[in-house]
Amino acid sequence: MDESIVAPVIYKNEKHKTTNQGVILEEEITKELRRFFHEFHTFVWKKDYGNLNRDYKEGHFIENYYRLDAYFDNNTLNVLEINASFVDGWGTAFNLARASGIKVSFDKCHFPKKFGSTSSDYLPELELFVDELKKSGLKHFEDCKVFESWKTEWLKDNQTYDWGKDAYSKDWYVYGRGEREDGLSKPKLPRVLPWVQKSHSGEYHTMDSKMHLALFSKEWNGNFVKIPKHYIAPETSWEDIPKKVVLKFCEKDSDECKRVRQSVLFDKPEGKSKFLRKCYENKMLIVQDFVRPSSQKIEGSIYEKEDCQIIIFIICNEPITGYVQYSNKYIINDNSTHGPLLIKN
Numbered sequence: 572m573d574e575s576i577v578a579p580v581i582y583k584n585e586k587h588k589t590t591n592q593g594v595i596l597e598e599e600i601t602k603e604l605r606r607f608f609h610e611f612h613t614f615v616w617k618k619d620y621g622n623l624n625r626d627y628k629e630g631h632f633i634e635n636y637y638r639l640d641a642y643f644d645n646n647t648l649n650v651l652e653i654n655a656s657f658v659d660g661w662g663t664a665f666n667l668a669r670a671s672g673i674k675v676s677f678d679k680c681h682f683p684k685k686f687g688s689t690s691s692d693y694l695p696e697l698e699l700f701v702d703e704l705k706k707s708g709l710k711h712f713e714d715c716k717v718f719e720s721w722k723t724e725w726l727k728d729n730q731t732y733d734w735g736k737d738a739y740s741k742d743w744y745v746y747g748r749g750e751r752e753d754g755l756s757k758p759k760l761p762r763v764l765p766w767v768q769k770s771h772s773g774e775y776h777t778m779d780s781k782m783h784l785a786l787f788s789k790e791w792n793g794n795f796v797k798i799p800k801h802y803i804a805p806e807t808s809w810e811d812i813p814k815k816v817v818l819k820f821c822e823k824d825s826d827e828c829k830r831v832r833q834s835v836l837f838d839k840p841e842g843k844s845k846f847l848r849k850c851y852e853n854k855m856l857i858v859q860d861f862v863r864p865s866s867q868k869i870e871g872s873i874y875e876k877e878d879c880q881i882i883i884f885i886i887c888n889e890p891i892t893g894y895v896q897y898s899n900k901y902i903i904n905d906n907s908t909h910g911p912l913l914i915k916n
Contacts, residue, residue: 662699687721689747
């Protein structure tokens, strides 16, 4: 990896920790991942709105962006979570790929030209994202720009609008969560990518609910791409959930999640746990079997081995890029050490 290319900072002013050690996603896994997302799209939209295959034929899924978190072993990818609302990390992935000489198919990347963030903490990585798009050499990305006060800029072009009709814009890609006053019908902020997508029928929809993957896990049958077992009410009672599990709130910006102050909890709690039980029974919380991550020795690390997680970015059905996270912590997040990911096609 060419260290002179690697971005020194991606979050606030904290040092970007990287390693040459990476992971290769073999061609058969990439192929099955495409099928996974094709079936995932179809499953979710049919479940909520009936048969919307017309959207596929007319390209209405082209602006669906996903950040997939997965554990892996030698021949299996375990899909832990699909994030479709706050999809950040593109800049990190593109930058590590370029530094490692990994080719990215930018011609398959469909992004708008205006970018913003709900928090200044993410601006370094967002600016890296746009900078890497410009370095791709494609003319479409030459005019891409980051706006620090993106809401002010958005309102300049939208002096008057009807929340029910005109507040949806494909012109913006924003890092952050779409705050809502009343579901999708009355958002505090405009509907922009990738928070909310608009179907052919005119319905607004978010793909971010963790319930989607939980329900899809009952339908999916893959050889290489797997989904951990999920527990959903009322199919499984609270009493029958095993101890060694992971609890996840379906909506990360829900009041219930904010009350607990974390979207992921490890192990079923002892005792009555009235609040969590109520959330589970009301389908605000899903439960997933715990999957142990693989671990590797990282050069220069003080630890004997560190756990690893793969982050993969998908547009519609197409795996575009990604990176690897190495950490000694129970929850692996972006303050970990990053390594390159090679996606074979």
